[in-house]
Amino acid sequence: MSTQETRERLELLQGTLDMLILRTLIFGSQHGQGIARAIQQTSDEELLVEHGALYPALQRLEERGWVSAKWGTSSNNRRARFYSLTAAGRRQLVMETIKWKRLAAAIGRILDPAKEG
Amino acid sequence: MFGRKRQASDFSAEIEAHIQHESERLREQGLSEEEARAAARRSFGNVMQAEERFYESGRWLWWDRLGQDLCFGLRILARNPGFTVTVVLTLALSIGANTAIFSMVNALLLKSLPYSHPERMGTIYTRVTGPAGSDERHHLNGEQWELLRDNVPALISAVSGIRASGVNLEAGSQVQYVHAGRISAHYLDVLAIHPIIGRNFSDAEDRPHGPKTAILNYGLWRNAFGANPEIMGQTVLLKGEPHTVIGVLPEGAIIPLDADLYTALQPSRQGEGTGTNFEDITRLRDGATWEEADAEINRAWSLRTQRYELENNPGAGVTYYSVPLQKGETAGLRPQVLTLMLAAGFILLIACANLAGLTLVRVLRRTPEIATRLALGASGWQIQKQLWIENLLLALVGGIAGVAVGFAALRGLLLLLPEHFLPVADVSLDGRVLAFTLLVSLLTSALFGMLPALTTREFDLRSSIASRHSTGGDRLRLRQALITTEVALTVVLLAASGLFVRTLIHLQTLPPGFNPTGVMTARASLDNVRYHDAPAFRKLLNESTSAMRQIPGVQQAAVGVSLPYERSLITGGIAIGDGKEAGQKVMADEVYTTPDYFAALQIPVLAGRSFTEADGPDTQRVAIVNEMFVRKFFHGANAVGRYLDKDTMIVGVVENVAMAPGIDPVAPLTIEETMYVPAAQMEARQLSLLHVWYQPSWIVRTSGPVEGLTAQMQRALASADPNLPFSGFYSMRDLLAKTLATQRVEVALLSAMTALALLLSAVGIFALIANIVTQKTHEIGIRLALGSTIRQAMIHIGAPGVRASALGLILGLILCAEALRAMHSVLYGIGVYDAPTLASVILILGLVTLLATILPTLRIARIDPAKTLREE
Secondary structure, three states: OHHHHHOOOEEOOOOHHHHHHHHHHHHOOEEHHHHHHHHHHHOOOOEEOOHHHHHHHHHHHHHHOOEEEEEEEOOOOOEEEEEEEOHHHHHHHHHHHHHHHHHHHHHHHHHOHHHOO | OOOOOOOHHHHHHHHHHHHHHHHHHHHHOOOOHHHHHHHHHHHHOOHHHHHHHHHHOOHHHHHHHHHHHHHHHHHHHHHOHHHHHHHHHHHHHHHHHHHHHHHHHHHHHHOOOOOOOHHHEEEEEEEEOOOOOEEEEOOEOHHHHHHHHHHOOOEEEEEEEOOOEEEEEEEOOEEEEEEEEEEOOOHHHHHOOOOOEEOOOOOHHHOOOOOOEEEEOHHHHHHHHOOOHHHOOOEEEEOOEEEEEEEEOOOOOOOOOOOOEEEEOOOOOOHHHHOOOEEEEEEEOOOOOHHHHHHHHHHHHOOOOOOHHHOOOOOOOEEEEEEEHHHHHHOOOHHHHHHHHHHHHHHHHHHHHHHHHHHHHHHHHOHHHHHHHHHOOOOHHHHHHHHHHHHHHHHHHHHHHHHHHHHHHHHHHHHHOOOOOOOOOOOOOOHHHHHHHHHHHHHHHHHHHHHHHHHHHOOOHHHHHHOOOOOOHHHHHHHHHHHHHHHHHHHHHHHHHHHHHHHHHHHHOOOOOOOOOOEEEEEEOOOOHHHOOHHHHHHHHHHHHHHHHOOOOEEEEEEEOOOOOOOOEEEEEEEEOOOOOOOOEEEEEEEEEOOOHHHHHOOOEEEEOOOOOOOOOOOOEEEEEEHHHHHHHOOOOOOOOOEEOOOEEEEEEEOOOOEOOOOOOOOOOEOOOEEEEEHHHOOHHHHHHHHHHOOOEEEEEEOOOOOOHHHHHHHHHHHHOOOOOEEEEEEHHHHHHHHOHHHHHHHHHHHHHHHHHHHHHHHHHHHHHHHHHHHOHHHHHHHHHOOOOHHHHHHHHHHHHHHHHHHHHHHHHHHHHHHHHHHHHHOOOOOOOOHHHHHHHHHHHHHHHHHHHHHHHHHHHHOOHHHHHHHO
16 A cells, blocks of 8 residues: 555646546546546556546547446446447547557667667 | 626636545545645645636636726827827827828729619720820711621620700790700610610611700709600600600719700711710720720721821820720829828828827836735736727727718818819718718828837836836937928928919919909800791801990900810811911811900900901901910011911911910910900801810800899890800809819818827927926926026927927928929929929928927926926
8 A cells, every 4th residue: 555655657648638538438438537547547557547637637628529428327326427438439549540650669679779679 | 698608606616516526535634634634725726716717718718808998098088188189189190181082082093883784884995106106085977886786796885976065945935054965775675774665876866967865864853844754755846956855864874964955976987987086985885895895996996097196196096995994084183183192191100109298208207106015916018008009099080080970071071162063963871871980080090009009018117117217208209200201202292282373363463354243154055947047147246246335334245266274276287378377287276256256355366367247147257366366477577467278377376375275285284375266257167076076155255244144145145045044153263263272272271180190290399399398397407407598498499399390301301302203294384393392391390399389388487496306
């Protein structure tokens, strides 16, 4: 517990939160806190998701029509707003993912040229 | 509709749910209830901020902010009434001028003609290459017309007479002087106008000697015939001949040849058809193209036997091509209207320069406010937005006021124009004009808002918060540059309108060659079968003039087919009968007169004699020529006793009089070579043709004002022929005004705009100096305390204004050198580089600059050096 608190986490790069949210939702609908947990866990606790930033981001995605939301009941019987991916969101995710992979590969080549055959 | 679907409370509920989930998770990891909740909150961060960000992303906010900015803008503007009123007035006047002039451009050059498919309507231009080249709309002769009608199947073609002429309309016991236009069979078909009752002219009616018929316009039908539909098929006497009424035109129908009623032109190659006396309009038939039509016209007209275009221009190439009817109809007014539009554009630029200066000063003065707002966290963009919103507000209010000013200016402008001056029915502020005004307003705000906005971008918060004073002295150069620009533009306008004024003065003070005061004239139509007979014509002139001479106070009475200041008949092929010029054919104005014509107008007889009663139909044929005729054709030698056309002897030489040009249209008033012949020696053949186009004038000279002169003249005419109405009565001054109408309008409009430009420039200089005085009050106080005189201080402060204006003057004069050359063709009697005009420009501008500089510096005298020192 305490190690978790002191370990320095990576802050999210500008603009990547949207992509990560969309990616998380690919497995089915989820509420905000669930999304935050999922991102944190899937990244082996490397990424820090500031919860306060998450909701405005979700709001933005909803306004763009990439996710849809409705109130429901969570597994522990609490009310929560559940987000799910729309078709447009799915397309957006594919695009973002491709873009991100190209970017990451390019940066990787620069930082570690030896790896390139 | 604009609102988000989600309420802020819903968003808060979601955050609350999150925190509960999170604290539950933490509790499961072993934290106490309280610790878990605190940790959840901590990891969430600032709830308030998240809620704010949620709110900010909403569209409502955008409107809220705009509303706030607008309110704030309005408050700021209301708190500076002086500034606001100056800006709105400047905008109203400059945008108003642009709106008014643009509505003319719109009506004349942009709006489609009020006919169906106006893009399929045209007229034919003639392009002549070679030494005497030209490219313009030509009138057609009879041969051209017949070839056009028969050999150009791509077009429906029609012709009309060149202008409507006055004729007498007798219906029942009523006689009325009306304007009759003559149009060919398919003229109304080309215009796509159908009579509301009856029909258009048929081909048979348009053939020479065909049945005589008439079509009334709506106004005449209503006024003279009480809108009686029974008029159809009835006979009216027109020019003394019976005509059957076959149609009535719809109300408000616009015919290029404006008239009260129309008769069939009956064009042929004979008579008037031997000359170019027809004006064509065409409409493309369905399925045809303009290229086909032009090819057909060129093919058809190459077959002509008489190629007048090639006379005096050997080896020239001639091609014909169609242009849109709109262009053909407005070609004459196009340069004038575009000049005015250009002038209006100048006004707008001057206004923008002024407003840029004003807003710049105001922004600089608001430095403390802006600094405070920046310090409190406003972003640069928010400050910019606020400034732009204020500018837009000003521009829109100014634009609305401009539309009102433009509307009033347009009404005034149309009142100024003579009737039927414009070839369009209506000049209105339509959607296009309003769109233009809106665009101009936005453009203006962008132009005058740009400078201040740019200056705030490099705003240094630290230094401006630190200093108590508003900075801004360093912007002096920028403001001087603005003043220089507007003064330069003003100089060009001033010079241009100065040249117009000088032209008008030149034309109005042109030696008339006769005495115009105390002369009353009236026109009557003799295009009448009764007067195709020469003795009847002579009897009418004799009896009517002697009756008029009986009117108490009348000194002389005479008749002439045309008057000074008017156009007159041009006769070509007059042969010089003897001497070394024998056989030479010349062209001159020809005017028939009764013997008293020269005495009544007081045209001096320079040599020989005037006409007398003895010059009759059976005596020696005589003529009197003017001095110009002698100079041009006899090289100044004595002309009395010489012969023209073998049998006509020149018996006198008279002074030149100013005429509207016919032979060579170089100026609105000119001196033309003129030949006068006695009315008594006119032959019936000449009379009937001449009176189709020209209505002779009765001229009466009185010693002083005569009570009821016009009524007595009408009675005198009636004593000779009770069925002959006068068209109306004109003094020579009226005729002069009519001839110079275009020039008067030009002068009035351009002068008004120049005055506006001058006013704006003066306001600009005034504002600059006044601002410097306010800013430098402190400095001036110290200068005065150190022993500077008030005069020295005034010069020190006023110098930047004078320098900027002087530079503008020089720049403007350089611009003039280029710009004024384009005016060459509309100036008469003066050169483009007219010394008096340029001298007045410099003088006026100098005076205005001095006034605008001195007035604000007078405040220096009230500065108290002691007070300044105490403050220090």
